[in-house]
Amino acid sequence: MAEVLVYVDHVDGAVRKPTLELLTLARRVGEPVAVALGAGAENTAAALAEHGAVKVLTHDASEYADYLVVPKVDALEAAVAAVSPAAVLVPSSAEGKEIAARLALRIGSGIITDAVDLEAGDEGPVATQSVFAASFTTKSRIAKGTPVITVKPNSAAVEAAPAAGSVEALAVTFSAAATGTKVTGRTARESTGRPELTEAAIVVSGGRGVNGAENFAVIEALADSLGAAVGASRAAVDAGWYPHTNQVGQTGKSVSPQLYIANGISGAIQHRAGMQTSKTIVAVNKDAEAPIFDLVDYGIVGDLFDVVPQLTEEIKARKG
Amino acid sequence: MSLRIVVTVKYVPDATGDRHFADDLTVDRDDVDGLLSELDEYAVEQALQISENSDDDVEITVLTVGPEDAKDALRKALSMGADKAIHVEDDDLHGTDAIGTSLVLAKAIEKAGYDLVISGMASTDGTMGVVPALLAERLGVPQVTLLSEVSVEDGTVKGRRDGDAASEQLEASLPAVVSVTDQSGEARYPSFKGIMAAKKKPVQAWDLSDLDIEAEEVGLEGAWTKVEDASARPARTAGTIVKDEGEGGKQLAEYLASQKFI
Numbered sequence: 001m002a003e004v005l006v007y008v009d010h011v012d013g014a015v016r017k018p019t020l021e022l023l024t025l026a027r028r029v030g031e032p033v034a035v036a037l038g039a040g041a042e043n044t045a046a047a048l049a050e051h052g053a054v055k056v057l058t059h060d061a062s063e064y065a066d067y068l069v070v071p072k073v074d075a076l077e078a079a080v081a082a083v084s085p086a087a088v089l090v091p092s093s094a095e096g097k098e099i100a101a102r103l104a105l106r107i108g109s110g111i112i113t114d115a116v117d118l119e120a121g122d123e124g125p126v127a128t129q130s131v132f133a134a135s136f137t138t139k140s141r142i143a144k145g146t147p148v149i150t151v152k153p154n155s156a157a158v159e160a161a162p163a164a165g166s167v168e169a170l171a172v173t174f175s176a177a178a179t180g181t182k183v184t185g186r187t188a189r190e191s192t193g194r195p196e197l198t199e200a201a202i203v204v205s206g207g208r209g210v211n212g213a214e215n216f217a218v219i220e221a222l223a224d225s226l227g228a229a230v231g232a233s234r235a236a237v238d239a240g241w242y243p244h245t246n247q248v249g250q251t252g253k254s255v256s257p258q259l260y261i262a263n264g265i266s267g268a269i270q271h272r273a274g275m276q277t278s279k280t281i282v283a284v285n286k287d288a289e290a291p292i293f294d295l296v297d298y299g300i301v302g303d304l305f306d307v308v309p310q311l312t313e314e315i316k317a318r319k320g
Numbered sequence: 321m322s323l324r325i326v327v328t329v330k331y332v333p334d335a336t337g338d339r340h341f342a343d344d345l346t347v348d349r350d351d352v353d354g355l356l357s358e359l360d361e362y363a364v365e366q367a368l369q370i371s372e373n374s375d376d377d378v379e380i381t382v383l384t385v386g387p388e389d390a391k392d393a394l395r396k397a398l399s400m401g402a403d404k405a406i407h408v409e410d411d412d413l414h415g416t417d418a419i420g421t422s423l424v425l426a427k428a429i430e431k432a433g434y435d436l437v438i439s440g441m442a443s444t445d446g447t448m449g450v451v452p453a454l455l456a457e458r459l460g461v462p463q464v465t466l467l468s469e470v471s472v473e474d475g476t477v478k479g480r481r482d483g484d485a486a487s488e489q490l491e492a493s494l495p496a497v498v499s500v501t502d503q504s505g506e507a508r509y510p511s512f513k514g515i516m517a518a519k520k521k522p523v524q525a526w527d528l529s530d531l532d533i534e535a536e537e538v539g540l541e542g543a544w545t546k547v548e549d550a551s552a553r554p555a556r557t558a559g560t561i562v563k564d565e566g567e568g569g570k571q572l573a574e575y576l577a578s579q580k581f582i
């Protein structure tokens with residue numbers, strides 16, 4: 001069976017969930033061969049093997065942390081040359097898309113970004129995408145070269161499928177361009193202890209209706225009662241009430257959880273672009289005419305400062 | 321010293337309009353009003369600020385690849401304060417994908433001459449966010465992308481990239497390709513004076529032959545990616561909407577429990 005390269009997103013060897021989802025999709029198209037780069041790359045092997053990687057190609061060098069994007073493109077290009085895969089799958093992060101695009105251009109291949117599903121087809125993998133703020137679904141394939149496809153988080157279930165996962169060193173020669181953009185400083189984001197926004201099963205969001213940074217405690221309390229991630233509309237982020245990393249929408253994160261709870265959010269098209277594919281949508285808004293109510297499975301017309309604390313208490317009571 | 325900035329701007333269908341696909345599965349541009357992509361206004365804004373903060377002689381050229389109407393996007397950018405514009409227009413460009421667009425933009429940028437390219441973070445219709453990286457690859461210059469803060473000094477571009485895991489400080493020497501996010505600072509509105517002045521600013525028109533690009537390299541036929549099917553997402557089934565009469569939170573909890581979320 002043909003091999004499929006899967007680019008591994010990991011933090012010091014801890015594999016992030018979207019990569020495991022990618023392995024599920026990769027198995028539909030071929031045998032997954034993982035590529036893990038940077039510090040801790042070898043430590044990814046056990047988790048990757050557990051989820052179907054037949055091989056794990058690893059390489060570590062200071063360049064991956066010290067320079068932007070290009071060293072990773074060089075490495076992935078080397079992996080493509082070594083394996084001649086039937087496709088290359090990359091997690092759809094901002095960086096993932098840039099890596100995938102440059103790789104595609106170098107190897108003379110077409111690229112599809114932000115796939116939400118993937119299946120084998122007669123003429124190569126067929127990717128499903130959700131476009132125009134998730135109002136359309138398209139199916140596309142690559143017409144030239146080795147398909148390079150980036151896949152959004154939450155696009156497939158993580159499935160255990162034990163495979164060999166043998167670790168092999170990848171030989172990488174960095175290009176002249178590799179050291180073009182220097183990373184001169186890095187401030188790691190502090191962990192909130194809550195689930196990752198794009199990976200969470202439940203997301204609780206607040207918008208302009210939350211009316212102040214201090215009031216986000218109400219949203220956080222609900223999120224914590226459900227073990228959810230916290231999201232925010234751009235209006236709330238622009239007002240400085242919540243960090244930009246938590247923004248949901250076109251220029252923030254795109255989320256597709258089992259449950260999305262929008263509080264004090266009107267439901268502008270750019271916000272919907274980032275949450276419309278959620279399985280169940282719930283909203284609390286005091287304006288019965290707010291467009292968010294067009295999307296909901298269940299909506300409460302009311303003041304979030306009455307509804308949300310009552311909901312949180314009730315959840316806590318039920319969970320005992 | 322002089323600094324030549326090329327800002328890439330895209331003319332896109334209005335996101336608040338009823339966007340859809342044409343019969344050939346390209347984005348329909350006839351039924352929805354177009355405009356300068358809001359995310360590219362941030363790129364124009366940063367070019368203007370770099371110019372205002374510089375002692376150098378800065379020249380800002382805005383560049384678009386798009387149909388006849390894309391001139392509107394150029395006009396808007398000129399009225400914000402850019403100096404001149406280039407419009408690449410050719411019937412053979414219809415249906416070009418991101419890889420093809422990056423080829424046309426790169427050739428045009430080289431022909432125009434540049435020290436710094438500034439792009440938006442993504443187009444509001446395609447939302448791929450890959451063209452700036454592709455331009456850097458094609459031009460063979462550093463990419464300093466997705467910046468929420470940018471500055472240029474002594475032939476060096478510096479910026480801050482707020483990523484998922486960390487916030488990074490980046491640095492590269494010119495020439496380089498930069499892209500800026502919507503966190504980089506509100507874009508200015510064109511002033512009346514700016515709008516009047518824009519009418520007199522030069523807009524150069526180039527076609528594929530001006531850029532030595534063959535028709536087969538671009539367009540729908542030349543695309544390396546094929547859209548095979550596009551269908552409207554089925555409307556969500558109408559949900560239950562309840563007015564809060566004091567028990568809204570409890571009712572919602574009941575619903576969540578019935579759906580096994582609690």
Ligand SMILES: Cc1cc2nc3c(=O)[nH]c(=O)nc-3n(C[C@H](O)[C@H](O)[C@H](O)COP(=O)(O)OP(=O)(O)OC[C@H]3O[C@@H](n4cnc5c(N)ncnc54)[C@H](O)[C@@H]3O)c2cc1C
Pocket residue numbers: 206207208209210232233234235236247248249250251252253263264265266267268269270271274284285286287290302303304305358359444502
């Ligand atoms: C290029 C571009 C990109 C964008 N990207 C994004 C993006 O990524 N994400 C995003 O979210 N937006 C984005 N926007 C902005 C978007 O257009 C909207 O402006 C934004 O989503 C509005 O946020 P909001 O719903 O919180 O605020 P509003 O639209 O002001 O809505 C607030 C809502 O809260 C309700 N409310 C007020 N008080 C209460 C209360 N006490 N209880 C209950 N309800 C209350 C009101 O009835 C209202 O419906 C983008 C815009 C552009 C042009």
Ligand SMILES: Nc1ncnc2c1ncn2[C@@H]1O[C@H](COP(=O)(O)O)[C@@H](O)[C@H]1O
Pocket residue numbers: 328329330331357359360363383384385386418421425438439440441442443444446447448449450451452
């Ligand atoms: N047709 C185009 N003309 C000019 N600039 C473009 C065009 N397409 C994309 N760009 C630039 O590339 C950026 C990213 O676009 P994309 O990769 O399509 O999401 C945009 O914000 C623009 O700056």
